Amino acid sequence: xxxxxxxxxxxxxxxxxxxxxxxxxxxxxxxxxxxxELHSFLHLxxxxxxxxxxxxxxxxxxxxxxxxxxxxxxxxxxxxCTRGAPTTCSSKMLEGWKPPYDATVVSRLExxxxxxxxxxxxxxxxxxxxxxxxxxxxxxxxxxxxxxxGGSSGGSAAAVGAGxxxxxxGSDTGGSIRQPASxxxxxxxxxxxxxxxxxxxxxxxxxxxxIGPFATTVGDAALVLDxxxxxxxxxxxxxxxxxxxxxxxxTNGVAGKRIGIIDELMGEGIDEDVLRQTELxxxxxxxxxxxxxxxxxxxxxxxxxxxxxxxxxxxxSNLARYDGVRYGxxxxxxNVEAMNIATRTAGFGDEVKRRxxxxxxxxxxxxxxxxxxxxxxxxxxxxxEFATAYEQFDLLLSPTSPxxxxxxxxxxxxxxLYMCDVCxxxxxxxxxxxxxxxxxxxxxxLPIGVQILAPMLHEPAMFAAxxxxxxxxxxxx
Ligand code: GLN
Numbered sequence: 001x002x003x004x005x006x007x008x009x010x011x012x013x014x015x016x017x018x019x020x021x022x023x024x025x026x027x028x029x030x031x032x033x034x035x036x037e038l039h040s041f042l043h044l045x046x047x048x049x050x051x052x053x054x055x056x057x058x059x060x061x062x063x064x065x066x067x068x069x070x071x072x073x074x075x076x077x078x079x080x081c082t083r084g085a086p087t088t089c090s091s092k093m094l095e096g097w098k099p100p101y102d103a104t105v106v107s108r109l110e111x112x113x114x115x116x117x118x119x120x121x122x123x124x125x126x127x128x129x130x131x132x133x134x135x136x137x138x139x140x141x142x143x144x145x146x147x148x149x150g151g152s153s154g155g156s157a158a159a160v161g162a163g164x165x166x167x168x169x170g171s172d173t174g175g176s177i178r179q180p181a182s183x184x185x186x187x188x189x190x191x192x193x194x195x196x197x198x199x200x201x202x203x204x205x206x207x208x209x210x211i212g213p214f215a216t217t218v219g220d221a222a223l224v225l226d227x228x229x230x231x232x233x234x235x236x237x238x239x240x241x242x243x244x245x246x247x248x249x250x251t252n253g254v255a256g257k258r259i260g261i262i263d264e265l266m267g268e269g270i271d272e273d274v275l276r277q278t279e280l281x282x283x284x285x286x287x288x289x290x291x292x293x294x295x296x297x298x299x300x301x302x303x304x305x306x307x308x309x310x311x312x313x314x315x316x317s318n319l320a321r322y323d324g325v326r327y328g329x330x331x332x333x334x335n336v337e338a339m340n341i342a343t344r345t346a347g348f349g350d351e352v353k354r355r356x357x358x359x360x361x362x363x364x365x366x367x368x369x370x371x372x373x374x375x376x377x378x379x380x381x382x383x384x385e386f387a388t389a390y391e392q393f394d395l396l397l398s399p400t401s402p403x404x405x406x407x408x409x410x411x412x413x414x415x416x417l418y419m420c421d422v423c424x425x426x427x428x429x430x431x432x433x434x435x436x437x438x439x440x441x442x443x444x445x446l447p448i449g450v451q452i453l454a455p456m457l458h459e460p461a462m463f464a465a466x467x468x469x470x471x472x473x474x475x476x477x
Pocket of ligand 1 (some may be wrong): 126152171204421
């Protein structure tokens with residue numbers, strides 16, 4: 001299937017050889033045809049997209065610049081606020097809720113000429129690695145519908161993997177962009193913490209959450225990232241400085257770069273075919289003039305344990321707002337407390353309840369130091385070790401996901417799903433950028449992605465390396 005890229009669509013729309021309206025209708029008809037099987041979308045925002053397409057076409061007709069994403073259909077994970085359109089987080093708690101404002105990323109995409117076609121499925125409140133925790137049913141992997149697309153941004157990954165839209169946005173707290181990107185055979189980027197505004201992203205774990213793009217090419221991911229990154233006074237954690245653009249760095253290559261393969265992520269728990277593809281990616285970097293060596297970052301093995309205390313702790317606080325009073329679902333009770341309990345019992349699914357209980361326990365007096373405090377110390381240790389590694393290396397390399405896409409229902413034990421994030425979590429804990437790039441396939445024929453990690457705000461070098469892997473793939477296929 002050769003769906004046009006975002007770069008191609010924008011070039012056609014800007015030159016007038018295709019209208020934004022035609023690009024939109026083509027995407028909407030692909031969705032109508034294929035998404036009944038995949039269920040990557042929860043709701044479509046056709047009216048808004050049609051109005052936006054007409055506005056872009058009018059700008060072109062008037063001879064003005066419609067923006068770098070002119071006429072590009074894009075899908076958003078359903079935890080990003082869209083004014084007047086449902087934003088559910090795949091939870092019964094927010095079913096029917098329509099936010100009164102747009103997330104900053106939505107305004108920025110539309111200002112750049114993009115067309116928001118709809119909202120995609122996710123694990124409830126972004127907690128999960130398979131999109132099976134959605135209250136509205138799972139999404140299926142476009143490469144094999146009996147398998148999961150990964151998660152929690154599984155809908156956004158599957159929509160791009162299936163060619164329904166050229167690009168989409170997800171959010172990544174512990175790997176929720178990179179892991180589904182790997183399983184769906186697409187590019188997925190978690191930017192530096194603070195590079196993309198979180199205003200209007202419904203919070204899961206605020207010190208870890210970042211929004212980023214999915215795309216079929218490194219160039220498309222760069223185009224979208226450049227459109228959404230940059231300081232936003234509405235997000236207190238937004239970096240108050242210029243964010244380096246990545247589109248201009250794509251041809252920089254890796255000649256002379258020092259790349260480290262993280263030792264601790266190349267052994268136990270990672271499938272053989274994934275290890276093989278990661279080694280082949282290292283070879284591709286060597287052929288392009290980089291030096292690649294192993295590097296030990298011992299504390300990475302504690303990342304998963306620290307994350308599953310810190311993320312639930314923050315979630316337990318963030319999700320306290322769903323109390324049946326201000327907005328969202330309400331189930332009546334005899335008094336306020338009974339109403340709160342009935343609402344939260346009915347509104348949240350099992351995994352969300354599990355996280356709230358874990359997080360509340362980790363923060364409770366008497367246990368705070370032993371659990372939350374210790375996890376924060378581990379977080380500092382991992383950051384210190386990454387800083388040391390980056391004294392010797394420009395970039396790091398690892399697998400993205402321990403395996404290719406698994407069958408729906410195959411991982412019923414929560415711990416088995418938590419293990420899916422072992423390679424992706426460290427970057428969230430330290431706030432660094434990382435991305436997954438498709439690099440061949442596994443013994444089962446399903447896609448495998450490899451992860452490129454970079455120091456804070458070194459996205460340009462990370463994208464240049466990703467482009468090298470992409471070119472090596474093209475050369476080999
Ligand atoms: N799978 C991880 C979790 O369940 C990461 C989720 C995410 O990045 N949003 O917490």
